[in-house]
Amino acid sequence: MNLFIQRIEEINQGWIEVLPFNENLIFLKGEHGEYDFIFKNQRDEEFKHQIYEPYLKRSDVPKFEDEYHFKRWFYFEFKGNRQQQLHQAENEYYCSGGNTHNYPGIEELLKRSLYSDYAKTLIDLRSSIELPNFQKIKLENGKCLMVSDLITIEDFKEFLIANSSYLEGRAELFEKKCSLDNLESVNADEDTTLPVSLTWYDVMTFISWFNRKNKIETRLLTYDEFFEVSPFYQTIDDHSGLSFYTPPIKKIFKGKESFIGQPNEEFEYNCLSFYDESGVKIIGHPPYMEEHTFQKIQLRFDNVKLLEKHRLKYIDSKNFGEWLADKTYVCCKSLTGFYNYIASPTVALDSTGKYRGRKIGFRLCYELKA
Numbered sequence: 001m002n003l004f005i006q007r008i009e010e011i012n013q014g015w016i017e018v019l020p021f022n023e024n025l026i027f028l029k030g031e032h033g034e035y036d037f038i039f040k041n042q043r044d045e046e047f048k049h050q051i052y053e054p055y056l057k058r059s060d061v062p063k064f065e066d067e068y069h070f071k072r073w074f075y076f077e078f079k080g081n082r083q084q085q086l087h088q089a090e091n092e093y094y095c096s097g098g099n100t101h102n103y104p105g106i107e108e109l110l111k112r113s114l115y116s117d118y119a120k121t122l123i124d125l126r127s128s129i130e131l132p133n134f135q136k137i138k139l140e141n142g143k144c145l146m147v148s149d150l151i152t153i154e155d156f157k158e159f160l161i162a163n164s165s166y167l168e169g170r171a172e173l174f175e176k177k178c179s180l181d182n183l184e185s186v187n188a189d190e191d192t193t194l195p196v197s198l199t200w201y202d203v204m205t206f207i208s209w210f211n212r213k214n215k216i217e218t219r220l221l222t223y224d225e226f227f228e229v230s231p232f233y234q235t236i237d238d239h240s241g242l243s244f245y246t247p248p249i250k251k252i253f254k255g256k257e258s259f260i261g262q263p264n265e266e267f268e269y270n271c272l273s274f275y276d277e278s279g280v281k282i283i284g285h286p287p288y289m290e291e292h293t294f295q296k297i298q299l300r301f302d303n304v305k306l307l308e309k310h311r312l313k314y315i316d317s318k319n320f321g322e323w324l325a326d327k328t329y330v331c332c333k334s335l336t337g338f339y340n341y342i343a344s345p346t347v348a349l350d351s352t353g354k355y356r357g358r359k360i361g362f363r364l365c366y367e368l369k370a
Contacts (some may be wrong), residue, residue, distance in 0.1 A: 047075045054173060055180070055201040055350070062207045063125060064219035064325065070111055073121055078114070089113040108326075125217040126367045135310050136368070137229055144368040147221070147229055149312050150195040150322070150361050151206070153187050159206050162213075166205070174295075181352040182295040186359060188275075189300050195315065195361035197299075200349035203323050203362050210364065218364040220325040225365070231309040232333055270319035272359060273302040285357045299354050312363075321353060323362040329353075 017029040024040045051068055052061060058068060074082070089109040111118060130136065134146040160166055167183070174180055186197045198206065203220070211217055221229070274282040275298040286297055305316040314332055321329040327349060353360040 043075070047072065052201070052204075054176070056204060060205045060208050062204060062211055062219065063123070063217050065204060066122070067107070069121070070107065070118060073118055074110065074114075077121075078117075085110065085113065125219070126369045127216050128369045129214075129216055130368070131214060131216065134364075134366075135312055137310050139225065139228055144370070145225065145229070145365050146368055147310070147312060148218075148364040150315070150363050152193050153189060153196045154192040156187065156196040156198070156206065157192065159209055163205075163209065170202075179291070179348075180350045181354055183352070185295060185298045186352045186354050188298045191301075194301050194304065195320075195359070197352045197354075197359035197361055198323075199352055200323060200327060207364065216366060218366045220323055220362060221365050222325045223328070223330060226322065226324060226330055229310055229312070230314055230332070231307045232314070270357075271301055271304045271315060271317040272299055272319055272357060274299055274357070294355075299357070299359065301359075315361075319358045321358060321360040323360055329360050331358075 016031055019027040019029055021027060021037075026038055028036045028038065049068075049072075050058065051071065052058070061068065078085070086106060089106065089112070092113055093103075093109050130146060131148075134148050137145045137147055139145060170180055170183070174182070180201070181199055183198065183202065207218060207220075274286055276282055276286075277296050282297070286294065307314045307316045316333055318331045318333045321331045323329050351360075
């Protein structure tokens with residue numbers, strides 16, 4: 001190391017003199033009068049505040065969704081070496097038994113490794129208010145959750161009345177080639193007490209409105225919470241590194257074989273049906289067509305089977321999913337994704353699940369103060 005330092009000091013190229021100006025600024029001087037300057041905590045990229053644009057403004061994102069808050073804290077307030085922390089977070093994950101199948105993303109790993117410091121910046125979202133139509137459920141970890149039924153089409157219509165220009169704004173995004181599912185075509189059921197199907201962006205806006213209206217901070221369920229409060233179950237294969245529902249390795253339906261990892265072909269036997277623009281029922285999934293045409297086709301509930309637990313209703317179908325707190329969804333009945341092998345996969349946030357012949361709904365919850 002001493003030899004390396006000696007060699008570097010003998011070289012008269014590059015920045016040969018460091019001139020501190022104050023605690024936040026230093027100048028670098030070259031051999032022939034060249035100079036540059038460096039600000040303390042200078043970054044390669046400017047921080048992006050509107051991380052959800054063009055779909056959401058920050059004001060439309062409820063407090064439980066803390067992606068922006070963490071990004072901002074890590075960019076402006078974290079005092080350590082960021083590259084070193086990234087490396088350390090991944091090392092901790094793999095050394096503790098993590099694998100590529102369950103890799104949650106570098107931001108989640110960073111949040112875990114820095115949580116003791118980051119948590120000091122978070123506000124308490126618990127409440128002592130017990131809203132009507134929410135059920136009080138004591139979890140195994142001692143927490144007490146207030147949980148709602150699935151948000152209905154009727155509930156969403158109330159939101160639209162209070163936000164009269166909302167659908168118009170969505171239509172403008174669609175015209176700008178921002179791919180958002182058409183909400184009218186997936187919520188055309190005559191029975192408005194059925195669950196509404198929304199994209200993740202719509203869900204965030206609805207929750208923000210609901211929270212302002214009720215002066216409370218509701219959120220989506222986590223996967224573990226959903227697993228505990230729902231009537232469904234999952235099978236775990238401890239040797240695979242994956243958590244998944246285990247149907248037969250191979251099954252035959254109407255003379256056709258299907259396997260784990262392929263879309264389920266039993267569409268005509270689930271709780272949903274497609275209808276064309278004339279109102280004629282389509283058997284199975286429609287053939288491929290242009291996006292604009294597909295968005296006009298309706299997807300409605302058909303012979304919905306409900307289960308009940310904790311006086312809350314759940315749709316008993318793996319073709320219906322519920323949004324979770326970490327931007328994933330879970331398919332009811334199997335507690336898997338739409339392909340039968342990942343417990344809570346990431347889905348396109350601008351989708352209602354329609355492209356797979358599915359619907360994704362949601363329910364609200366919040367934690368009661370002890």
